[in-house]
Amino acid sequence: xxxxxxxxxxxxxxxxxxxxxxxxxxxxxxxxxxxxxxxxxxxxxxxxxxxxxxxxxxxxxxxxxxxxxxxxxxxxxxxxxxxxxxxxxxxxxxxxxxxxxxxxxxxxxxxxxxxxxxxxxxxxxxxxxxxxxxxxxxxxxxxxxxxxxxxxxxxxxxxxxxxxx
Numbered sequence: 001x002x003x004x005x006x007x008x009x010x011x012x013x014x015x016x017x018x019x020x021x022x023x024x025x026x027x028x029x030x031x032x033x034x035x036x037x038x039x040x041x042x043x044x045x046x047x048x049x050x051x052x053x054x055x056x057x058x059x060x061x062x063x064x065x066x067x068x069x070x071x072x073x074x075x076x077x078x079x080x081x082x083x084x085x086x087x088x089x090x091x092x093x094x095x096x097x098x099x100x101x102x103x104x105x106x107x108x109x110x111x112x113x114x115x116x117x118x119x120x121x122x123x124x125x126x127x128x129x130x131x132x133x134x135x136x137x138x139x140x141x142x143x144x145x146x147x148x149x150x151x152x153x154x155x156x157x158x159x160x161x162x163x164x165x
Contacts, residue, residue: 021117
């Protein structure tokens with residue numbers, strides 16, 4: 001059971017759960033692989049070997065950090081909220097009540113379109129903005145939020161709508 005499931009309210013239903021797109025691992029993995037190959041080429045040149053070994057250690061550290069970030073991040077949409085959590089030791093959580101959502105924006109660059117990932121920005125009342133980066137299938141994520149907003153508005157009575165005005 002993950003963070004999202006553990007933090008649901010008693011009458012709340014989980015609609016959609018996602019994790020980060022694996023593209024977040026691409027650059028650190030490629031850099032580490034390149035340096036690992038390069039270290040075998042320069043092993044006979046002492047100063048180059050130590051320089052590449054140092055860069056390889058930094059790259060491996062970065063890869064492990066990204067891997068932890070990838071494995072410990074999750075995002076979800078419930079019947080009442082948009083939820084998210086990133087990090088393990090340094091945790092950052094997101095909790096926006098759906099009735100407070102004013103706008104949803106989707107950003108995808110060329111790679112995002114090709115590999116189907118992007119950023120979803122959820123703007124709440126009062127100007128709070130939360131950007132969820134590297135979300136796989138961001139259109140489905142955005143559409144699920146919009147469907148939940150539509151259901152909430154559909155279920156409101158006329159008296160509740162008058163109270164909001």
